[in-house]
Amino acid sequence: MLVFVNHDDLRGQELMEELIRQGYYVTDEWSDLRFCQMIYLGMKGVDCKNHLFLHHETIVVEDSIWKQLQPHTKIFTIVHNRYLEELGKQYHFEYEAFLDDEYFINQNSLLTAEGMLAYLISHRRFPLYQSQVHVLGYGHCGKAIVKALVALQACVHVGVRNNQLFDDIKKAHAKPYCLQDMDLSSCEILINTVPSQIVTPKHLDQAHSHMMILDIASYPYGVDHHYALSKGFNSIILPSIPSKYAYGYAGKMMADQIEREINHE
Structure with missing residues (x-):
């Protein structure tokens, strides 16, 4: 399984490293997105104008990117993003925000x-x-x-x-x-x-x-x-x-959440 990680802050960097330690294949190359089964798009993901803060730069996400995703791809952000939720219905990917989970x-x-x-x-x-x-x-x-x-x-x-x-x-x-x-x-x-x-x-x-x-x-x-x-x-x-504080543990929390999703499939 290939996982894409947008390390837009220190948590994202720790998430990458933790997933690698757990044995997953991880990429931060945008061109690899269409090959990934799990995608972490950062704190909030894309805005309603399709802008995404990606590794210290802002890009525009074209519609073709969503169309190229593999069936049943799951996309994560930390904060819930209603626009991504609507895109998921349109392009048939699954979307989840970590902060929708009580634990x-x-x-x-x-x-x-x-x-x-x-x-x-x-x-x-x-x-x-x-x-x-x-x-x-x-x-x-x-x-x-x-x-x-x-x-x-x-x-x-x-x-x-x-x-x-x-x-x-x-x-x-x-x-x-x-x-x-x-x-x-x-x-x-x-x-x-x-x-x-x-x-x-x-x-x-x-x-x-x-x-x-x-x-x-x-x-x-x-x-x-x-x-x-x-x-x-x-x-x-x-x-x-x-x-900014305890970001190592924050990254591990996200990795554990992703692993739980993988194991439920």
Whole structure:
């Protein structure tokens, strides 16, 4: 079996090496695509204009490429891509996103939390111990981040839309509140996991200028970063943390997922 890997970040490079260690034939040559039974197209794959970020360059994927694929070819990305899903129906290939799998989501969340902690610890003058930290959102990543911060004895406040999550948050030894009641006046570290802008200039005007902002959500993010930077906040967007921290394990996770798909056939 021949597997194509688009190593568009460090995870992709590790995926190539891990698949080779597991005994698979692996290529990163675009001209080999038509011979491959498994294809990893990178973080997001092609966009709706057929652009693909491929090994540090952007190419246009012609329709002829999809037509040349072998029957029952399976294509993977990390993030779900609806355009690829539609192309799969049109050209009869199978499509799957790693982040559609619950086990992969949980493992990826742990790597995200660990990488975010690594960034925090290495970029702050003060310890996380007893720091006032606000985490916005309590999904997979939010839960992993809260658990890690509580273990380091930070004072963790969790903002959510759904107050039915309050009991779970309290059991995690954090303090819940509704996002509509957000008050950042005593916040030292703000961590956003919500991919919609919920932190407005009004909220930022409440906060001290020394507050550190980390946004790990996807676009359009959760914070008005232009306003935050204009006010002097240390406001950082940290996308795709597992591609920068613990990327060796992230690559192995993807290789294991591909191997599971192969063994199911």
